Amino acid sequence: MRRLAFSVHVSLLCLGLGCASVPEARIPLSSAASPIAVGQGGAAASVDVRATAAAISILKAGGNAIDAAVTAAGVLGVTDPFSCGIGGGGFMVVYLADGKRVVTIDHRETAPQKLQRSLLYEGGAPLPFAAFLTSGLSTGVPGTIKGWDEALRRYGTRSLSDVLQPAIRVAEQGFDVDTTFFEQTSRNIERFRDISSTAALYLTPESKPWPVGTVFKNPDLAKTYRLVAQEGIPVFYQGEIARAIVSTVTRPPVTQGASRTVRPGVMQLSDLASYEVIIRPPMSSNYRGYTLYGMGLPGSGSLTLALTFNLLEAYDPSSLSRSAFLHRYLEASRLAFADRNAFIGDPAFISVPEKGLLSPDYAAERRKTLGVSRASAQAAEPGNPLPFVGQTNGVPAPSGSASSDPGVLDKETTHITTTDAAGNIVSYTCTVEYEGGNGIVVPGYGFFLNNEMTDFDLPADPSAPHPNAPAPGKRPRSSMSPLIVFKNGAPVLALGSPGGGTIITTVGQTLINNLDFGMPIEQAIAAPRVSQRNAPDGRSTAEPEFIASPEATELSALGHQFTDAGQIGAVTAIRFHPDGTVTALAEPRRRGGGSAMVVSPAK
Numbered sequence: 001m002r003r004l005a006f007s008v009h010v011s012l013l014c015l016g017l018g019c020a021s022v023p024e025a026r027i028p029l030s031s032a033a034s035p036i037a038v039g040q041g042g043a044a045a046s047v048d049v050r051a052t053a054a055a056i057s058i059l060k061a062g063g064n065a066i067d068a069a070v071t072a073a074g075v076l077g078v079t080d081p082f083s084c085g086i087g088g089g090g091f092m093v094v095y096l097a098d099g100k101r102v103v104t105i106d107h108r109e110t111a112p113q114k115l116q117r118s119l120l121y122e123g124g125a126p127l128p129f130a131a132f133l134t135s136g137l138s139t140g141v142p143g144t145i146k147g148w149d150e151a152l153r154r155y156g157t158r159s160l161s162d163v164l165q166p167a168i169r170v171a172e173q174g175f176d177v178d179t180t181f182f183e184q185t186s187r188n189i190e191r192f193r194d195i196s197s198t199a200a201l202y203l204t205p206e207s208k209p210w211p212v213g214t215v216f217k218n219p220d221l222a223k224t225y226r227l228v229a230q231e232g233i234p235v236f237y238q239g240e241i242a243r244a245i246v247s248t249v250t251r252p253p254v255t256q257g258a259s260r261t262v263r264p265g266v267m268q269l270s271d272l273a274s275y276e277v278i279i280r281p282p283m284s285s286n287y288r289g290y291t292l293y294g295m296g297l298p299g300s301g302s303l304t305l306a307l308t309f310n311l312l313e314a315y316d317p318s319s320l321s322r323s324a325f326l327h328r329y330l331e332a333s334r335l336a337f338a339d340r341n342a343f344i345g346d347p348a349f350i351s352v353p354e355k356g357l358l359s360p361d362y363a364a365e366r367r368k369t370l371g372v373s374r375a376s377a378q379a380a381e382p383g384n385p386l387p388f389v390g391q392t393n394g395v396p397a398p399s400g401s402a403s404s405d406p407g408v409l410d411k412e413t414t415h416i417t418t419t420d421a422a423g424n425i426v427s428y429t430c431t432v433e434y435e436g437g438n439g440i441v442v443p444g445y446g447f448f449l450n451n452e453m454t455d456f457d458l459p460a461d462p463s464a465p466h467p468n469a470p471a472p473g474k475r476p477r478s479s480m481s482p483l484i485v486f487k488n489g490a491p492v493l494a495l496g497s498p499g500g501g502t503i504i505t506t507v508g509q510t511l512i513n514n515l516d517f518g519m520p521i522e523q524a525i526a527a528p529r530v531s532q533r534n535a536p537d538g539r540s541t542a543e544p545e546f547i548a549s550p551e552a553t554e555l556s557a558l559g560h561q562f563t564d565a566g567q568i569g570a571v572t573a574i575r576f577h578p579d580g581t582v583t584a585l586a587e588p589r590r591r592g593g594g595s596a597m598v599v600s601p602a603k
């Protein structure tokens with residue numbers, strides 16, 4: 001559970017932002033976070049009440065949605081360090097009300113220049129996932145802190161130094177270890193024990209997870225944030241933090257007697273010094289009169305959702321039973337993921353046949369392979385979008401090649417959604433990839449390094465071409481799907497989720513629930529989830545509550561098979577209403593429940 005101790009909240013608000021200049025956010029009467037808030041004047045939603053409260057307090061002090069999103073992300077780097085932080089990367093989608101335009105900020109991790117694909121194969125076979133995961137090789141050049149700085153400089157009203165203050169306070173004063181934090185540590189305990197810096201921070205002297213209720217402090221991370229606040233971005237990309245990152249990646253601090261081999265990576269200072277945030281135009285697509293704006297390549301979320309919805313648009317939800325419509329949705333998702341896995345990669349390295357994939361004629365052709373009366377029993381093959389725009393140079397992945405989305409791994413990441421009184425909106429997904437990234441805390445600096453290089457594909461044949469194969473300087477394909485949805489030019493919904501490949505289906509199912517089935521947004525988020533990602537065995541993964549539902553029984557009769565995945569995703573969202581009010585939302589239950597707040601609650 002994400003709970004907020006009264007005293008921590010007060011000190012966060014007073015000391016973090018300065019009592020003199022910042023009006024205090026309303027202190028919740030109950031210590032429990034609320035996953036829903038209705039009102040106006042600005043809003044924020046995240047997985048953690050401390051992060052949401054910090055975002056609201058900067059909004060109340062006159063900051064905008066961009067300031068609020070970065071403030072929340074800074075706090076999450078402290079309180080939810082297994083999901084996101086300055087050792088990772090992210091995708092931020094920003095709607096600027098003044099000018100009515102959407103921009104995206106790609107601060108995805110990038111492969112070091114010496115990361116040749118051959119380093120990721122041993123004995124002719126790809127490194128096993130576990131060996132790749134907890135290694136220096138899995139770490140890409142982190143983009144998060146430069147992404148924050150770029151977002152604030154271009155679109156914010158506060159400096160990075162200002163917005164880091166609440167996070168510094170939380171890191172110094174500490175916060176109560178909750179069940180989620182405890183479980184995240186417990187699930188990773190073996191590998192955390194193998195890394196001396198990680199064990200020293202996240203385990204007790206007896207090498208156990210910190211018990212629920214312990215006040216957890218991270219003075220090293222407070223020092224790191226403070227260094228960045230004082231010296232700016234160069235200290236991270238060229239100065240002492242850069243040197244500490246390179247030293248950690250190339251000489252991982254392995255505990256004596258460790259249970260595994262922790263392979264060193266090949267990152268150099270020059271990789272950090274040359275890291276660039278990329279401001280990209282958004283990818284937009286249309287579905288039933290709505291316009292969806294999200295991340296372009298190397299994000300795969302928006303394109304895969306567009307492929308799914310282009311197929312689905314031909315079916316009318318009001319003339320079908322819910323299960324009949326869901327059947328079409330799952331089959332459309334299967335076909336869309338076949339194309340995603342075959343064609344999408346970093347556009348700086350490969351030619352992605354985007355126009356062909358998105359053409360209505362391609363959708364019409366592809367729809368002929370969607371069985372409306374029976375679920376496919378096996379994985380779908382990708383289509384051929386090249387003729388649809390006369391493009392001939394896309395390189396599809398070899399058939400049957402390994403996907404980087406094993407689907408059953410308990411991945412982490414987190415999503416933040418904010419808006420302000422002026423109508424600016426931020427939909428921001430940030431990540432260190434796996435739960436606790438590569439498991440290695442940078443000694444003396446208090447943050448995990450990412451393992452984002454495991455998002456590349458490693459085909460069985462080390463020389464087979466693949467659009468998402470690793471290469472020096474390349475960004476791995478991502479499933480992160482921060483989205484903002486508009487109708488007739490006005491924002492309707494901003495949302496996103498963690499969850500690896502299930503991010504895409506979680507966002508897709510939430511949209512269908514809300515826009516097609518007409519569920520109120522809180523119900524659309526809470527509803528049990530199902531995810532079809534074109535797995536080789538043809539099965540969908542689903543939450544147990546979905547498997548037990550009448551829809552699942554009807555879908556089973558059509559040949560659908562489900563694998564219990566436990567909980568899927570952790571959405572945060574803001575729904576915009578025509579009267580100017582908003583509903584801010586987080587999960588009521590998944591990941592212990594999240595926190596949504598508004599600046600001026602509705603009476």
Ligand code: GLU
Pocket residue numbers: 411412413431432433434452455477478479480498499500501503
């Ligand atoms: N690394 C994932 C991606 O970029 C996000 C982390 C997750 O698995 O949730 O697609």
